[in-house]
Amino acid sequence: MNLKKLLDLFLTFARIGGLTFGGGYAMLPMLQKEVVENRGWATEEELADYFAIGQCTPGVIAVNTATFVGYREAGILGGVMATLGVIFPSLVIITIIAAFIRNFADLPVVKHAFSGIRVCVCVLILNAVLKLRKNSVVDKPTTAIFVLVFLLSVITPLSPVVFVILAGLAGVLLKGGKKAL
Amino acid sequence: MMLLQLFLEFARTGLFAVGGGLATLPFLYSLSDKTNWFSHEQLTDMLAVSESTPGPIGVNTATYVGFATAGLLGAVTATVGLVLPSVIVILIVARVLDKFRESVLVKSVFYGLRPCSTGLIAASGLSVVELTLLNMDALKSFQFLNALRLPYLIIAVILFFAMKKFPKHPAFYIALSAVIGIVFKL
Structure with a gap:
């Protein structure tokens, strides 16, 4: 078993977990940087695939993506190590805060810092989407799917699961039929 | 137990x-x-x-x-x-x-899934924007001038171009924005 690879998976995902502020989607820019650019463990397209699968399978999307990348790189153990890596910083940081710091979220310095971080997260997600769009929105049908999903998920309270299932079906109708015939 | x-x-x-x-x-x-x-x-x-x-x-x-x-x-x-x-x-x-990675069926499923995934992420990005850069109460009462949180928007635009010009690790810009937030008491 490739111990070095497993350790690398653990450490890389620990770094990603420790640097992600604002939930699963905010992890995308970190994943693009660490997993796609620095390590070459996945392509932009594969990352989009993992996110789509993470949407309609149980659990936290960021964790699901970690498991996926880890498995692809080093099998079941790889999936487990990447997952442990991504949750490790949370365990340490939250435990310290819970044990020692009262009213953490109400501290003025935390509030100000987080307001700044949120602005940054906006820009990071925008950049991540622009990057992702290059590889996923490639022709008229995919443009239509992108626009429809974006608009509908902004104006309706439908669950992402619905969109993922419908988009998968649309993909089969648009592409699968042609090639199968 | x-x-x-x-x-x-x-x-x-x-x-x-x-x-x-x-x-x-x-x-x-x-x-x-x-x-x-x-x-x-x-x-x-x-x-x-x-x-x-x-x-x-x-x-x-x-x-x-x-x-x-x-x-x-x-x-x-x-x-x-x-x-x-x-x-x-x-x-x-x-x-x-x-x-089944090479199967036509799986490939065409992902052909549809990828733009969907991108659309979902864009929509969730918009909700962060709503929370951070816009004043929704003002927007709802059609006071468009007050609807933009100008200081935040300016910082966002500066960050956007800074990232284009100096492509550093995202963590660098997150740390930088935390400092900006503390210094300017955002």
């Missing part, structure tokens, strides 16, 4: 909460009602901390609830419980996908 219950409760949450970290919230509220391990107010506080610390929000909340309930061991138990079902599910999905 409590640890076992904690593990099972979070494993159940991890199994049934589909669609990301915030989908775990309803489960946590009902856990609070059921067990009295923590109150709704405590849960709200824990969520606030989870949102303002690094890491996936669902994982952070599980760790916090676990710690509040049964200390360090509780934190580990709840977190591992939360991720275990999804790890198993994803490992199975990944295995099946690897087998």
Whole structure:
């Protein structure tokens, strides 16, 4: 078993977990940087695939993506190590805060810092989407799917699961039929 | 005994909460009602901390609830419980996908899924923008001039071009923005 690879998976995902502020989607820019650019463990397209699968399978999307990348790189153990890596910083940081710091979220310095971080997260997600769009929105049908999903998920309270299932079906109708015939 | 219950409760949450970290919230509220391990107010506080610390929000909340309930061991138990079902599910999905990776069917499913995934991420990005750069109350009462939070917007535009010009690790810009937030008391 490739111990070095497993350790690398653990450490890389620990770094990603420790640097992600604002939930699963905010992890995308970190994943693009660490997993796609620095390590070459996945392509932009594969990352989009993992996110789509993470949407309609149980659990936290960021964790699901970690498991996926880890498995692809080093099998079941790889999936487990990447997952442990991504949750490790949370365990340490939250435990310290819970044990020692009262009213953490109400501290003025935390509030100000987080307001700044949120602005940054906006820009990071925008950049991540622009990057992702290059590889996923490639022709008229995919443009239509992108626009429809974006608009509908902004104006309706439908669950992402619905969109993922419908988009998968649309993909089969648009592409699968042609090639199968 | 409590640890076992904690593990099972979070494993159940991890199994049934589909669609990301915030989908775990309803489960946590009902856990609070059921067990009295923590109150709704405590849960709200824990969520606030989870949102303002690094890491996936669902994982952070599980760790916090676990710690509040049964200390360090509780934190580990709840977190591992939360991720275990999804790890198993994803490992199975990944295995099946690897087998059929070259099939026309799987390829065409992903052809449709990729723009969908991008659209969903864009929409969630918009909700962060709404929260940060726009003043929704002003927008709703059609006061368009007050609807933009100008200082935030200016910082966002500067960050956007800075990232284009100096492509550094995202963490660099996150740290920088935290400092900006503290200095300008955003």
